[in-house]
Amino acid sequence: MSSTSAPGKIDENAVPGGIASGEHRYHFAIDIDGEFAIFTLDTHGQVETWNAAxxxxxxxxxxxxxxxxFSVLYPTVSADVAVPSDILARAVTTGRAYYEGWHARKDGTRxxxxxxxxxxxxxxxDLAGFAAVTHDYSQRHLIEAKLRRSEQRLQAMIDSVEDYAIFMLSPTGEVASWNTGAQRIKGYSAGEIIGRHFSVFYPPEARAAGLPERMLETASTQGRSEAEGWRIRSDGSRFWADAIITPIRDEKGALRGFTKVTRDLTEHKRLEQLEHVGELAAATERAREEEKKRIARELHDDLGQRLTALKMTAVILQQEVEAGHYNPETAAQARGLVAQTDDTMSAVRRISSALRPTMLDDxxxxxxxEWLADEFSRRYGIKVNTRLSAGELEFSDTAATAIFRIVQEALTNVARHACATEVVVTIELENNECEVRIDDNGLGAAPASCDKPVSFGLLGIRERVRQLNGFAWLGNKPDGGFRVQCRFPIDAIVRR
Ligand SMILES: Nc1ncnc2c1ncn2[C@@H]1O[C@H](COP(=O)(O)OP(=O)(O)O)[C@@H](O)[C@H]1O
Ligand SMILES: [Mg+2]
Known part of the structure; x- marks a missing residue:
C-alpha cells in the first residue's frame, strides 16, 4: 500500500453492494494501491473519476x-471479450458484476x-452511477500461461517415457491417466483402461489378499508405498514389477488421487534367477566333490582296514594249512575269517546304502x-526317536529321495556340530501338508552360521524343499538345540 492509503474509506464505500449516497460516492476514487484502478461511472457509463493506478x-x-x-477500456468486441454494456446491465440488475478477461490500453494493447x-x-x-475496481492480472495471466505450458511439457515428457508406466489413480483407485510406458508394459491402451480399477493389474492371489487396497492405504497414511511382485498384462501374461504409489493432495491436504510409477523388472528377475542357478550349480559341484572325498575316505579308512585285517587272517591261515597244521587254533582262525568277511560285507552295504539306500526303492x-536312524544311533551313540505317522501317503520317488536326503543331512549335522545326546525325527501329515522335522537337544548354531555361503548342507535342504514347493525353517529352537523344519504341500509329494 502507498503512503496515501486510507483503508478506512475503502471499507466504508467499496464493500460490494454497499450503498453510497450523494457526494460520498466520489470518495471511492481514492488511490489505495498501485495495483487497483478505481474509478466511477455515471448512470450512462461515462467515466466520472479516475485514480493514479x-x-x-x-x-x-x-x-x-x-x-x-466505459467501453473504451475494452478491445473491439470479439468472441473472447465481454460486452461492456452487458457488465453494466448486470450490475444494475444484481447490484454488482464481475468480469475477468481482456481489457484494452490507450495504445491499443490488451x-x-x-x-x-x-x-x-x-x-x-434510483441509480446514482457505478463504482469500479480493476485489477491488472497480466502478470498472473502470464505466469499461469507459463505454468500451463510447463505442465504440458511435463505431460508430454511423461507421455513419451517408455520404460516406466506413469499414471494417475483416483482416490478410490480408478485409473485416471495413462502414458506410453504404461501401454507398453501393461498392454492396455488408454481407452481400454482409464476408469477401471487398478486392481486388474494384480494376480488373483494378491487381489484376494487385499494388496491393491493396502497399497493405497499405506500410500495415503505414510506418504508412499512400494511393492515388488508378479503383475498381470492385458493378455493375461505375468511380469515382475516394482511399483511406487504416492498420494496427491490439494492445498488443504485433501486426497485428490495417487500417482503410480511401475517398472518392468522381468528381465532383471530372470538374470537374478540365472545368477542363483549359477551359484547353485557351483555349490552342487562342491558338494559332489565333498561327497566323493567322503566316500573315498570311507572306502580307504573303513573298508580298506577291514580288507587288510581280512587279508592278514587269510595269510596266516594259508601258512598254517600249508604247514599241515590242523588244530583248534586253525579252526578258530577260519571262523574269524568268516566273521571278518561278514563285517566287510556289511561295511560295503553301509557305504553303498549311504550312496543310495536300496531300502528307499524296496x-x-x-x-x-527308520534304518537311517538306527544306523546313526549305532554309529554315533546318539539316541534317535522317530515319529513317522505319514504311513498312508505314497511318496513320489523324487519326494522320497529329497526327504531322505534332508533327514540324512540334518543327522550328519547333528553328529558334526550339535554335541547332542538325543534327536527326534518327525514326519507327519497335517491338513494338506506334510511336515518333516529334525530336532536335537544340542548346543544350537552360532548366529549366522546357518547361512555360511560355502557349505551346501543347509543350502541343499532349502533347495530340495523349494523344488517341492515347500517352506523350510532352519535354526535354533527357543528351548535350545537346533531344528530343521520343512513343510510340503501334499500335492507336490505324492506319487501320481
Ligand atoms: N544341528 C546343528 N546344531 C548346531 N549347529 C548346526 C546344526 N546344523 C547346522 N549347524 C550349523 O550350521 C552350519 C551350516 O551347516 P551346513 O550348511 O550343513 O554346513 P556344514 O555342515 O558343512 O558346516 C554348520 O557349520 C553349523 O555351524
Ligand atoms: Mg552339514
Missing part, C-alpha cells in the same frame, strides 16, 4: 478519459484484468528313515 494501468490520463464511455462493477443507488433507490521312505 487507473492511469498507470490503462495509459489514459484523467483529463483524457473523464466523460468517455491486458488481462478483473473488474468488479458495483451499482450505486441513492437513498431513494520298502519306501519311512522304513528307510
Amino acid at each position: 487507473a492511469e498507470h494501468i490503462t495509459g489514459y490520463g484523467a483529463s483524457e478519459i473523464l466523460g468517455k464511455p 491486458f488481462w484484468a478483473s473488474v468488479l462493477v458495483i451499482a450505486q443507488r441513492r437513498e431513494q433507490g 520298502l519306501g521312505l519311512l522304513p528307510a528313515v
Whole structure:
C-alpha cells in the first residue's frame, strides 16, 4: 500500500453492494494501491473519476478519459471479450458484476484484468452511477500461461517415457491417466483402461489378499508405498514389477488421487534367477566333490582296514594249512575269517546304502528313515526317536529321495556340530501338508552360521524343499538345540 492509503474509506464505500449516497460516492476514487484502478461511472457509463493506478494501468490520463464511455477500456468486441454494456446491465440488475478477461490500453494493447462493477443507488433507490475496481492480472495471466505450458511439457515428457508406466489413480483407485510406458508394459491402451480399477493389474492371489487396497492405504497414511511382485498384462501374461504409489493432495491436504510409477523388472528377475542357478550349480559341484572325498575316505579308512585285517587272517591261515597244521587254533582262525568277511560285507552295504539306500526303492521312505536312524544311533551313540505317522501317503520317488536326503543331512549335522545326546525325527501329515522335522537337544548354531555361503548342507535342504514347493525353517529352537523344519504341500509329494 502507498503512503496515501486510507483503508478506512475503502471499507466504508467499496464493500460490494454497499450503498453510497450523494457526494460520498466520489470518495471511492481514492488511490489505495498501485495495483487497483478505481474509478466511477455515471448512470450512462461515462467515466466520472479516475485514480493514479487507473492511469498507470490503462495509459489514459484523467483529463483524457473523464466523460468517455466505459467501453473504451475494452478491445473491439470479439468472441473472447465481454460486452461492456452487458457488465453494466448486470450490475444494475444484481447490484454488482464481475468480469475477468481482456481489457484494452490507450495504445491499443490488451491486458488481462478483473473488474468488479458495483451499482450505486441513492437513498431513494434510483441509480446514482457505478463504482469500479480493476485489477491488472497480466502478470498472473502470464505466469499461469507459463505454468500451463510447463505442465504440458511435463505431460508430454511423461507421455513419451517408455520404460516406466506413469499414471494417475483416483482416490478410490480408478485409473485416471495413462502414458506410453504404461501401454507398453501393461498392454492396455488408454481407452481400454482409464476408469477401471487398478486392481486388474494384480494376480488373483494378491487381489484376494487385499494388496491393491493396502497399497493405497499405506500410500495415503505414510506418504508412499512400494511393492515388488508378479503383475498381470492385458493378455493375461505375468511380469515382475516394482511399483511406487504416492498420494496427491490439494492445498488443504485433501486426497485428490495417487500417482503410480511401475517398472518392468522381468528381465532383471530372470538374470537374478540365472545368477542363483549359477551359484547353485557351483555349490552342487562342491558338494559332489565333498561327497566323493567322503566316500573315498570311507572306502580307504573303513573298508580298506577291514580288507587288510581280512587279508592278514587269510595269510596266516594259508601258512598254517600249508604247514599241515590242523588244530583248534586253525579252526578258530577260519571262523574269524568268516566273521571278518561278514563285517566287510556289511561295511560295503553301509557305504553303498549311504550312496543310495536300496531300502528307499524296496520298502519306501519311512522304513528307510527308520534304518537311517538306527544306523546313526549305532554309529554315533546318539539316541534317535522317530515319529513317522505319514504311513498312508505314497511318496513320489523324487519326494522320497529329497526327504531322505534332508533327514540324512540334518543327522550328519547333528553328529558334526550339535554335541547332542538325543534327536527326534518327525514326519507327519497335517491338513494338506506334510511336515518333516529334525530336532536335537544340542548346543544350537552360532548366529549366522546357518547361512555360511560355502557349505551346501543347509543350502541343499532349502533347495530340495523349494523344488517341492515347500517352506523350510532352519535354526535354533527357543528351548535350545537346533531344528530343521520343512513343510510340503501334499500335492507336490505324492506319487501320481
Ligand atoms: N544341528 C546343528 N546344531 C548346531 N549347529 C548346526 C546344526 N546344523 C547346522 N549347524 C550349523 O550350521 C552350519 C551350516 O551347516 P551346513 O550348511 O550343513 O554346513 P556344514 O555342515 O558343512 O558346516 C554348520 O557349520 C553349523 O555351524
Ligand atoms: Mg552339514
